[in-house]
Amino acid sequence: MAIHLLRQHPVALAEIVFSGVVELLLFEPATVALDYSWIPRRAYAAFVWLMFLTLVIAVAGIGAIHRRDRPLALLIVATFGYFTLTASIPETSLRYALAYLPMYFAALAAGMVELIPRVAGHVRRVDGASSRASRAAANGPS
Numbered sequence: 001m002a003i004h005l006l007r008q009h010p011v012a013l014a015e016i017v018f019s020g021v022v023e024l025l026l027f028e029p030a031t032v033a034l035d036y037s038w039i040p041r042r043a044y045a046a047f048v049w050l051m052f053l054t055l056v057i058a059v060a061g062i063g064a065i066h067r068r069d070r071p072l073a074l075l076i077v078a079t080f081g082y083f084t085l086t087a088s089i090p091e092t093s094l095r096y097a098l099a100y101l102p103m104y105f106a107a108l109a110a111g112m113v114e115l116i117p118r119v120a121g122h123v124r125r126v127d128g129a130s131s132r133a134s135r136a137a138a139n140g141p142s
Contacts, residue, residue, distance in 0.1 A: 061111025
């Protein structure tokens, strides 16, 4: 009977799954801060953006892992996808994330290894350009 209902209402099912995934990945970690007396507005403002950033870095990490080890990248995506989708119920809890956290952190670490040199190189270029400009200004017109 359940399969019959799900087949009749695929859009409603997709909306429920999407809402559960967003709640599990972005909003549920903020409830930890609420347990430590954070103001709800500040907890959600801080943690939602932090979790979104970690998700973006983890996706970059999966891309980096995919270039080096495709079976591992597939394992990470399958584990993360399976446990995220099975836990994507409207009233989800952070405890459902425990099953995929090791794979999530592996992807997050790979993403940080991939992105930090790029960001550091960009910062060095900007600092180098500004220091050359300041030296030229200090030396006066040529």
